[in-house]
Amino acid sequence: MALIRLLILACLALPAAAQERLTPDQFLDLAVGKTLTFQTYPGGMLVGVEQFLSREQSRWARADGSCVIGEIFIDGPALCFAYPDDPRDHCWWPLRVDDRLFVRFADLSSPSTQEITKITENPVICEEVPSV
Known part of the structure; x- marks a missing residue:
C-alpha cells in the first residue's frame, strides 16, 4: 500500500496531463546524437547538460x-548512468507529458524530477574531461 501511495505522490509532482512512461530504449532513441538540458521540476534550476554520444x-x-x-545502462524500466567520480549509479524513469520530457528518479524515496528543457545537436564542450 505504501508503494502505491508513493507512486501517486510521484505522479502528482508532474503537470496534470496525460503522462506516458517511456522505456529506456524509447528515450535513447530520442536522445542519442543530441544534447539535452536538464532543469529541476518544479523550480527550473539548471542541473546540467548531457550529450548522448551513443547508447x-x-x-x-x-x-x-x-x-x-x-556510462549509460538499462536496469529494468530505468535508464541508469554511472560516472567515474561518483560511487552511486543514477537511475531514472523517462516520462512524456504532452510534448514535454521529464525524468523521475527511480528511487521512490526521493521525489526528484527533472525536465528536459532543450534538445540540440550542439556538443558539450568541457575544458577537462576525465579519461575513462
Missing part, C-alpha cells in the same frame, strides 16, 4: 561547470 556513453556537464564521461 552506452554520454558527456555530462554539471551546472557547477565540472564535466565527466558517463
Whole structure:
C-alpha cells in the first residue's frame, strides 16, 4: 500500500496531463546524437547538460561547470548512468507529458524530477574531461 501511495505522490509532482512512461530504449532513441538540458521540476534550476554520444556513453556537464564521461545502462524500466567520480549509479524513469520530457528518479524515496528543457545537436564542450 505504501508503494502505491508513493507512486501517486510521484505522479502528482508532474503537470496534470496525460503522462506516458517511456522505456529506456524509447528515450535513447530520442536522445542519442543530441544534447539535452536538464532543469529541476518544479523550480527550473539548471542541473546540467548531457550529450548522448551513443547508447552506452554520454558527456555530462554539471551546472557547477565540472564535466565527466558517463556510462549509460538499462536496469529494468530505468535508464541508469554511472560516472567515474561518483560511487552511486543514477537511475531514472523517462516520462512524456504532452510534448514535454521529464525524468523521475527511480528511487521512490526521493521525489526528484527533472525536465528536459532543450534538445540540440550542439556538443558539450568541457575544458577537462576525465579519461575513462
